Amino acid sequence: MPDMVPMSVAQPQExxxxxxxxxxxxxxxxxxxxxxxxxxxxxxxxxYSIQTRYAPxxxxxxxxxxxxxxxxxADGNMFVKKVKQRLEWxxxxxxxxxxxxxxxxxxxSMLYAxxxxxxxxxxxxxxxxEDGSGAVYSFDPVGSYEREACRAAGAAxxxxxxxxxxxxxxxNQTPAPGTSHPAHLALTDxxxxxxxxxxxxxxxxxxxxxxxEMYVVLAKGSPLQGLELVQGVxxxxxxxxxxxxxxxxxxxxxx
Amino acid sequence: xSIMEYNGGSVIAMVGKDCVAIxxxxxxxxxxxxxxxxxxxxxxxxxxxxxxxxxxxxxxTTLRERFRYRVNMYTIKxxxxxxxxTFAHLVSSTLYEHRFGPYFIEPVMAGLSKTxxxxxxxxxxxxxxxxxxxxAKDFVVAGTASSKLYGVxxxxxxxxxxxxxxxxTISQTILNAVDRDAYSGWGCIVHVITKDKVVSRTxxxxxx
Amino acid sequence: xDHSPMNWGRPRNDxxxxxxxxxxxxxxxxxxxxxxxxxxxxxxxxxxxxxxVLAIKYKDGIMMAADNLASYGSLARFKDVQRLQxxxxxxxxxxSGDMSDFQYIQTVLDELMVDEFTAADGHSLGPAEIxxxxxxxxxxxxxxxNPLWNSLLVGGFKxxxxxxxxVDLLGTTYSASTLATGYGSYIAQPLLRKAVEGYxxxxxxxxxxxxxxxxxxxxxxxxxxxxxxxxVAKITAAGTSISESRSAETIWSFAEDIRGYGAQTQ
Numbered sequence: 001m002p003d004m005v006p007m008s009v010a011q012p013q014e015x016x017x018x019x020x021x022x023x024x025x026x027x028x029x030x031x032x033x034x035x036x037x038x039x040x041x042x043x044x045x046x047x048y049s050i051q052t053r054y055a056p057x058x059x060x061x062x063x064x065x066x067x068x069x070x071x072x073x074a075d076g077n078m079f080v081k082k083v084k085q086r087l088e089w090x091x092x093x094x095x096x097x098x099x100x101x102x103x104x105x106x107x108x109s110m111l112y113a114x115x116x117x118x119x120x121x122x123x124x125x126x127x128x129x130e131d132g133s134g135a136v137y138s139f140d141p142v143g144s145y146e147r148e149a150c151r152a153a154g155a156a157x158x159x160x161x162x163x164x165x166x167x168x169x170x171x172n173q174t175p176a177p178g179t180s181h182p183a184h185l186a187l188t189d190x191x192x193x194x195x196x197x198x199x200x201x202x203x204x205x206x207x208x209x210x211x212x213e214m215y216v217v218l219a220k221g222s223p224l225q226g227l228e229l230v231q232g233v234x235x236x237x238x239x240x241x242x243x244x245x246x247x248x249x250x251x252x253x254x255x
Numbered sequence: 256x257s258i259m260e261y262n263g264g265s266v267i268a269m270v271g272k273d274c275v276a277i278x279x280x281x282x283x284x285x286x287x288x289x290x291x292x293x294x295x296x297x298x299x300x301x302x303x304x305x306x307x308x309x310x311x312x313x314x315x316t317t318l319r320e321r322f323r324y325r326v327n328m329y330t331i332k333x334x335x336x337x338x339x340x341t342f343a344h345l346v347s348s349t350l351y352e353h354r355f356g357p358y359f360i361e362p363v364m365a366g367l368s369k370t371x372x373x374x375x376x377x378x379x380x381x382x383x384x385x386x387x388x389x390x391a392k393d394f395v396v397a398g399t400a401s402s403k404l405y406g407v408x409x410x411x412x413x414x415x416x417x418x419x420x421x422x423x424t425i426s427q428t429i430l431n432a433v434d435r436d437a438y439s440g441w442g443c444i445v446h447v448i449t450k451d452k453v454v455s456r457t458x459x460x461x462x463x
Numbered sequence: 464x465d466h467s468p469m470n471w472g473r474p475r476n477d478x479x480x481x482x483x484x485x486x487x488x489x490x491x492x493x494x495x496x497x498x499x500x501x502x503x504x505x506x507x508x509x510x511x512x513x514x515x516v517l518a519i520k521y522k523d524g525i526m527m528a529a530d531n532l533a534s535y536g537s538l539a540r541f542k543d544v545q546r547l548q549x550x551x552x553x554x555x556x557x558x559s560g561d562m563s564d565f566q567y568i569q570t571v572l573d574e575l576m577v578d579e580f581t582a583a584d585g586h587s588l589g590p591a592e593i594x595x596x597x598x599x600x601x602x603x604x605x606x607x608x609n610p611l612w613n614s615l616l617v618g619g620f621k622x623x624x625x626x627x628x629x630v631d632l633l634g635t636t637y638s639a640s641t642l643a644t645g646y647g648s649y650i651a652q653p654l655l656r657k658a659v660e661g662y663x664x665x666x667x668x669x670x671x672x673x674x675x676x677x678x679x680x681x682x683x684x685x686x687x688x689x690x691x692x693x694x695v696a697k698i699t700a701a702g703t704s705i706s707e708s709r710s711a712e713t714i715w716s717f718a719e720d721i722r723g724y725g726a727q728t729q
Contacts, residue, residue, distance in 0.1 A: 156406065158402045158403055158406065158435070159402055159403065159405055159406025159407075159409070160406055161403075161406075161435055162403045162406060162407050162431045162432050162434065162435040163406050163407045163410040163411075163431070165431050165434065165435065166407065166411075166427060166431040167410070171430075171431055171434065172427060172430040172431055172434070172460075173427070196410055197410065200406060200409035200410045201406065201409075203409055204405045204406065204409055
């Protein structure tokens with residue numbers, strides 16, 4: 001058989017170091033009239049292994065801005081570290097916290113600066129705008145961003161987002177004649193939907209579970225809106241006379 | 256290019272109180288290009304059994320005919336209507352016959368089965384493309400929007416839904432799921448099967 | 464769809480399985496194919512490697528273990544290598560992966576500790592600071608596409624608080640009451656979690672040692688790149704201590720009864 005090719009003439013086995021990994025998890029944020037809820041699960045995984053059951057993905061940046069990061073954990077932590085550093089510099093220069101829309105633009109610039117070696121991270125920024133309205137900004141890994149009322153990102157985003165479309169935006173729902181859908185949901189309703197979203201995602205996605213951290217940002221002078229009745233709520237803000245940040249923790253299934 | 260996403264389409268089935276529902280979208284596509292907004296993927300098997308066939312469109316047609324043939328043969332030989340459980344195993348074995356060159360379809364079945372006491376019990380099942388059966392107690396999903404269907408259904412479904420509530424639940428589930436899927440949508444059809452009738456409704460959906 | 468930024472805008476490659484989940488999804492190779500691409504040599508793979516490191520929290524502090532083997536592929540090349548190293552008075556680090564990279568990390572940390580000591584400012588680096596420093600080095604090197612090919616555990620005890628955390632070649636970090644690297648994360652971690660989670664504050668030193676010894680034994684039975692000669696470190700309020708090398712009692716008589724395992728020829 002003259003045409004036989006010897007097996008040893010295989011392609012050169014060149015391997016390249018892959019600087020990225022996927023650490024699973026899901027994040028989610030919802031904006032209300034005068035509040036914002038930013039949530040994430042606390043599981044960190046790689047492949048089928050759970051690395052830890054408690055690695056926060058949601059971070060308080062200022063009293064009016066909370067950032068959730070999801071994707072490659074090492075990039076996420078580094079990115080949050082650098083955003084916090086830039087916000088500290090801003091505080092030193094201007095003696096005040098950076099406004100939310102400026103934080104959003106800062107994040108886009110920082111992400112786009114790494115256009116050709118991106119932070120492999122989906123960001124969701126939540127908080128209170130200068131006009132006192134609740135706001136959510138969502139970003140892709142290279143900095144495209146948009147202000148929205150709600151957004152899910154991460155491993156179970158495809159499970160959660162259509163549920164949110166239905167329950168927050170009332171998509172495919174027709175109000176009864178003579179009535180209309182509420183423009184904004186109440187804080188307690190939003191918290192219940194967030195918990196439901198994560199229990200559903202935990203049930204059907206292996207990378208979601210262990211714990212849930214929900215940050216609530218309230219506008220300046222806003223009443224607690226039922227937050228005082230939520231069990232285990234903790235205040236994270238530095239003052240009580242400006243915007244206020246709270247955290248609510250819940251357990252999720254660990255399997 | 257995944258062959259399972261070549262034509263697009265999704266199906267879901269849910270259990271209610273003494274009833275079952277099965278729903279699908281109506282899109283037929285050629286990858287991203289929409290071809291038809293009236294493509295049937297759910298077919299009646301008996302008066303009380305429906306099967307949904309999301310996947311490769313050419314195999315939808317083939318399998319529908321194959322199942323029709325095999326169910327007719329069963330009816331003639333046994334001189335009785337096939338039960339949903341039996342039909343599920345018929346589907347499973349038909350697909351597994353082609354274990355190493357499968358039909359690219361993930362069937363979803365819904366029906367009411369006879370109990371020994373003469374009553375009717377809701378039954379749903381789904382299989383993968385080589386016939387691995389999944390008998391779920393709540394809901395089953397398949398197709399290009401399956402992950403979205405799982406998410407919404409897990410959030411909306413609850414046990415013991417009456418036929419009208421089950422219709423609302425399955426309709427909201429499929430409409431909102433396919434609106435987030437590029438390969439599914441262009442309208443939906445829902446069948447609610449109860450002991451004395453089957454109610455079929457076509458839903459208007461987003462056409463983008 | 465392939466969402467990896469490394470592949471954005473590139474033509475689809477059906478030859479690779481993007482949805483493979485173990486251990487990291489396989490991706491198409493997009494690197495340079497030019498003749499001079501080998502001009503700058505970066506670490507492309509580990510050469511002389513150490514296997515698992517284990518660590519747990521217990522009542523008095525942290526206990527950590529690693530065997531004394533440095534392998535050259537499947538060859539058990541160096542059988543008296545220390546993979547646990549004290550850094551300052553409060554911290555022990557344990558390394559798996561490339562041993563030459565680990566030795567480099569040791570020299571970097573030694574320099575750091577000398578610099579900090581020379582400052583004589585009354586401050587001393589604790590485990591949290593050393594872990595942060597290490598993770599910044601590891602992340603910076605991965606960002607230069609020239610990683611230090613290790614998974615490291617950092618254990619410590621300072622100011623009455625236990626510290627236990629992980630960092631690897633990607634700069635990924637995390638903390639938990641039980642940690643394991645390499646095969647240990649598949650084989651020993653489930654055993655450690657079952658024995659430790661919820662009991663971190665009640666486990667005595669003896670109980671902790673028993674858990675570590677049992678896990679090291681299981682690893683020796685199942686990890687072909689391991690050695691039944693290992694050291695155990697403990698970090699408590701009293702400081703750090705790394706034991707002499709020891710070995711676990713093992714039984715191999717069962718092998719005689721298993722075809723293909725023992726000495727039978729038929």
